Amino acid sequence: MAAKPPTTSIASIKRKNFLGQPAPSGYVAGVGRGATGFTTRSDIGPAREANDVPDDRHPAPSKRKKDDDEEDNEDLNDANYDEFAGYGGSLFSKDPYDKDDEEADAVYEAIDDRMDEKRREYRERRYKEEIEKYRQERPKIQQQFSDLKRGLSEVSEDDWNSIPEVGDARNRKQRLGKLREKFTPLPDSVLTRNLGGESTTAIDPKSGLASAFPGMLTPTGDLDLRKIGQARNTLMDIKLTQVSDSVSGQTVVDPKGYLTDLQSMIPTYGGDINDIKKARLLLKSVRETNPNHPPAWIASARLEEVTGKLQAARNLILSGCDICPNSEDLWLEAVRLGPDTAKKVISRAVNHLPNSVKLWIKAAELELDLKAKKRVYRKALEHIPNSVRLWKSAVELEEPEDARILLSRAVECCPTSVELWLALARLETYENARKVLNKARENIPTDRQIWITASKLEEAQGNTAMVEKIIERSINSLATNGVEIHRDHWLKEAVDAEKSGAVLTCQAIVKSIIGYGVEDEDRKHSWLEDAESFTTQAAYECARAVYSHALEAFPAKKSIWLRAAHFERQHGTRDSLENLLQKAVAHCPQAETLWLMGAKSKWLAGDVPAARSILSLAFQANPNSEEIWLAAVKLESENLEYERARKLLAKARSSAPTPRVLMKSAKLEWQLGDLNEALGQLQSAIEQFPDYPKFYMMQGQIYSLQNSVNQARDSYNTGTKKCSHSVPLWLLLSRLDDSQGQMTRARSVLEKARQKNQQNAQLWLEAIRLEWKAGLKEIASAMLAKALQECPNSGLLWSETVFMADRPQRKMRSVDALKKCEHDPQVLLAVSKLFWTERKTLKCREWFNRTVKVDPDFGDAWACFYKFELLHGTPVEQEDVKKRCIQAEPRHGDLWPAVAKKPENWRAKIEDILLMVADALPVPI
Template sequence: MSVQSLVSRKKKSFIGLPAPLGYVPGLGRGATGFTTRSDIGPARDIDDISDDRHAPPTKKSKNEEDDEVDLNEANFDEFAGYGGSLCAKDPYDKDDEEADAIYEEIDKRMDEKRKERREMKLKEELEKYRQERPKIQQQFSDLKRDLASVSEDDWLNLPEVGDARNKKQRNARAEKFTPVPDSVLARAAQSQGQSTSITDRDQKYGGMNTPFGAITPLGTSTPGGDIDMKKIGQARNTLMDIKLTQVSDSVSGQTVVDPKGYLTDLQSMLPSHGGDINDVKKARLLLKSVRETNPKHPPAWIASARLEEVTGKLQAARNLIMKGCEECPKSEDAWLEAARLMPGDQARAVVAQAVRHLPTSVRVWIKAADLETELKAKKRVFRKALEMIPNSVRLWKQAVELENEEDARIMLSRAVECCPTSVELWLALARLETYENARKVLNKARENIPTDRQIWITAAKLEEAHGNTHMVEKIIDRALNSLRANMVEINRELWIKDAEDCEQSGSINTCQAIVRAVIGVSIEEEDKKHTWMEDADSCAAHGAYECARAVYAFALSEFPSKKSIWLRAAYFEKNHGSRESLEALLQRAVAHCPKAEVLWLMGAKSKWLAGDVPAARSILALAFQANPNSEEIWLAAVKLESENNEFERARRLLQKARASAPTARVMMKSVKLEWCLGEIRNAKTLLEEAVKHYPDFAKLAMMKGQIEEQLGNKEAAREAYNHGLKRCPQAIPLWLLSSRLEEKSGQLIKARSVLEKARLKNPKCPELWLEAIRVENRGGLRNIAQTLMARAIQECPNSGILWAEAIYMEPRPQRKTKSVDALRRCEHDPHVLLAASKYIFWAERKVVKAREWFNRTVKIEPDLGDAWAYFYKFEIMHGDEDSQEEIKKRCVNADPRHGEHWCAVSKDIKNWRLRTEQILPLVAESVPLPT
């Protein structure tokens, strides 16, 4: 034994001894201590009920405490020994006990004071905690409660538990089988066909075993080596059966897939029918139940047949509907459905059976006639039907339609005998008869049907067609009297509708006679004028202009002195009548209302537009006699002469007007005429006189300032504007002219101050705000302009011109958003619509949309010339000549007078002779393109 072994066998001195205080195993070689759950025990919530596994240490008895004495030298006292304090061992006397009892009582009282509140708070916290972190038994309490209502069959039908492994785990060990391609099978068959010997296994099974255990008979081939396709098909069917068996669910014998009817159901589905096959099955079962429950219910058979028809089983549908016809032989719908489903000859046979069962069914006879292809056969069917049902109006009408005129007349003669209460048959017969016979037919019709108004109206149309216009009025009056005698209510709306129909058919006298007869029926005296005007507008809207004309004529005969009715009638003739009818109406109008200046002026203008200037002058002369010193007639006469280049006559008329009827407008027209003719000195002289007499007429100050500007006298113009503003502080155009004068002079600050002063005197005026914004924009101060725009919209939130300018000032990406806000505020404002048309659609090259919005704008406000100018320019760039001419024609008819760009061109002195069709291209050329 070696020395080393002896040393190893010697017992170590530290083995079995306790570890030193603070010793941590492995700390010297860098290991750190750690704490496990077994060291600290299980973690618990504060609110959980504690158990006694870790109970606190029990209190020691008094004797044990006395026995335990700290014998440390630091606790030794020479006087008291190891006992510590002399007072520590004092007895617990009664005073101490009484004090503790008192304090304990106080603690109880204090605890009871807030006990209920504390308990409620603790309960709420506990409930909140349980809601946030419920126990597992609480989470499934509702499901456990529902288990009480589960039946025994439901328990037995619970599905088997599936494989809980994920897809990767399931596929790890699963066997995978891949179908053998047909090419491999073909090569294998060929090789086997060429082989001279086969194994016992091949002899037994004739092929190879499938992985599922099913034997696939593929090993045989024809003597020539060809593939046996029949056996390949059988093998595939076998594989499909195996797959269907695997898919089937084996719980309580229920199957998810029907292995037998799966392929046949798939083949029965039509691609055109997008329904689910399960829905078809359910519907088929439901309908079968209905048929078995109530076999005499025809809709069940019809629905079943249509279901089969939809799913493509036409023969099954035919069989079902024929079965339904046997069960319900008295059902029209069943027989008609059967005839629809059957092919040609069979359909006729089905209808023949239907006729035997339902000889009085009109629909069946009509179906029988429709199935016939030859006209003679159709006529034969209808005649047979009329023998069975001679009182059917529908059969008579369809039978008559197939006949020629002579035979139709004969048949209608018989038809009115069989159906004497059919108005249509009587009227049809009257149309085919001669004039004398038609009158007799209508008289018989009135005897048989005394309560129908159409017979009377047809009689009136018949008389009118043969030139007996004097009889029309009598027939309509007799009709109303006869109907009232037979207790028939006269409905004026229906009669007016009949009058409109008469006008459409060309019976003008009849329609007017009807209007005159019924227009006053059931109307109170105070409502007559209002109701008749509505009737005239309604007839005009329906295109019945003769009816509207008759309404106006009757109203004027009742109220001959009403100027408003004459005006509406005149405007109606202007829009829908001829020049001759308008002039004739105006002659009658001025005879009844000689003081109505507008009627005289309309007559004079009509003559002037027709080129008959002397007649226009004569009308105005008569108007002077009826209305002496009338300003409107004086100015109309002046315009007539100036438009026809009779400037001297116009000057003399104005001179007479200033002498006899000196008004501010007469003075203004005098100044304008001299200004347009280039006589500036005469114009200034007249202005001085006019300003003295009419200092409060703002247009005189505007004209004076503009004339001075034209002459280059800016100081005189400024003085004229200031003088006008002192007398007319509410004249907005005067403020704008003054501001623009200062801006042209380069004094931007002064222009700004003028507009600010104008806004103080005229608050909430969008025109002044707009001009202030544009002044800043023209001066290059865009930030100030944006600030002013915000203030302007805040003060005038519904101003269309401000919103339009706001859209223009926005960058292009933000314009659409701003236009949405503008349209929300001003939905039907033409300025906003025009801005959207220009900046949203035209600028983005959306031609169709832009054209649509331009049309909306000019329809909402046809008097806005700027909209027509932009629309015309848009058509010049993106349209053709036809669209441009259409816009120009519509603009001329609208005759616009307003618009910033339009007024700048039309009110220019250079263009005072231009008409609307000449101004439109100039304005379109001056407006800027949208950017």
């Protein structure tokens, strides 16, 4: 029989012999191309040729039966496809399965079993939790009706017998009987056939419709359709009449009340009904297991209350009260749930628990009449005479005289109550109050409130000598009785005493306790911190007492005298400040600031001779003192005594020729209008102190006033050579050139100044504004970016970026500025102006307050704030800003010093300068 020729179908393609089969014995890959195989020493051992490949390296080829009639065709079915081996089956399906493979499979299987045992408990527990969670979210039908099934045990036998038969759906007779009972409406064809035409009003009685409408037949025996319609209308009228009033169109049905009734039918609890049922069952089990457990009854009643079953809640809580009559919580819950029967319930409660304070107080609260409340409290005090709470509640309802009688009885029943003793002492007269407090100290020797009250009592009677003695005795007595003296507690008592008006008591407490528990080396630092703490709490008398004690301990400390003087200036009177300064200069005569503060206080009060006498004493204590010389000159010049001021300056120049004295001398002549004399003094001053920059600035400004531009420029140039690090000199020289229209020279001056003074924000800002004023905005922006690279934390430059940007970008620039310089006053002022441009007045006022709080010496901020209040604020707010500015006495800024130092404004007060700077400031846009 001849062999069949190979077919061309895909399923019959012959499988290649070498695919998926082991290599023949002695096969070396690539040996035909001259390649040689290689082995490792672990494979062949020592002294073996590379080409001598042993036969045992490859397993014997598997035996296959080859039949010429039956050829192995490749199976291309999808079920035979393998991801790695293709349609030929598994990658290792043709390899032999030897003992090593079997041993490896056994080891892996043992490892898998071991790992499975470790994870089995966790897996089973997790599976159980997931099942329980799933069943809670989607319970079975049998779980949903478990409560109904449990309720079937209470069904009686008669109820069981009265249940109708359901019937068997497989019974053909029952099914046919139900089908016969169904009503099938007549088709339209029957109605059409019975109607004779469109105007027909009767139906043929033989059609079967007449039986449905008895009494609706016509005399001819037909069914009258008109009567059917009339009967229907009559029935509708009857129903409408039942719900309508006699007034036409007015209904007696209250729609709001109807909706309210519907709302009352809706349960207030929105949780799952299954959770309610489970909770109810659990609580019932708890009640049955331990009926004497009051929280179970309370929880059950509250569950019913939450679900809207208020009556069931009341019944439950009353049942609990019957079973647990000694639980006051149950009785209080019953009173809360039943307001209508609250008095009866509370009456039963106090009968069962006559010693319960809460029940008696609740009984008094339920009474509306004042006499009834008093009666309840007195009845309660008969049962519980040692209850402080009941005594206090009863006393609060009485008049002062009756309250005093009650308190006298209360302290007998409750001798350890400090509050009752103190309340009785307040109602008694002075003599009786002293006796009461003495008895209180005998009964309660460990309480400080009794001693402090006794001190206040003596202070109120004017016995000031006894106040300090009582406080000292109290500390000694309490320490003797083993009471720990807490310094902070006593200082708090001092603050409370000051707020109650007992100033002497608070001072005595501070004096007695201030040094308690403080080391000698820490006294000064600790006391100053206490004074600051009292000042922040507005306890000024306590702070004054601390300063007084500190000055007694350290009379020669200049810093304490200065702190005390500043405190008196801010929170005291002029007399107290002057008395303190007199003591200060007596102990510290070398302290120039204390002398000047005393002279200034007298001068502000209008007592110029007293100020002169203080300064003369200061001269005696501090000869040749620059500060005192200048203060005397200012005093005379402010009071129009110019000749005396000139004589003083002449003496000062001869005895103490300091640069500042020389500058003040030239400035006085300049302010008085004698410019030539001022220039002469400046020239001699420059010869004595050539490195003092203010001489060159004043000389240049005077030359500018005389229109001598070249001389002014020469003066500024000389100053910049001598004092190259003086930024104001460079700025004045640049502005002089800019005012003469020489922008190129001004630009070169600023560039040279930046080379001499690197990383200086003022010089960069002046150059940026110069370019911006000339209309070169792109150059100004580029220069600003370069300036920020050199001075990245300059608030002056960041504030300039806000208003140099376009309006949509200003907010973003302000945020960047705040990130870089959060507490810089220039940035805060720029943000305030930004809110001003956006008409956000509240935010603007808030940011202005923040600015002046951060830097009270920033005059431009005060002027801008005042201008804002002039435009958008009330007169009260304007006056408040002005008052705060005068108190702060600002001196720095961009525009403020320029206005304040003008010769014509040399006698202007801070209030006048504030107004002038506010007028000069433009409104931000």
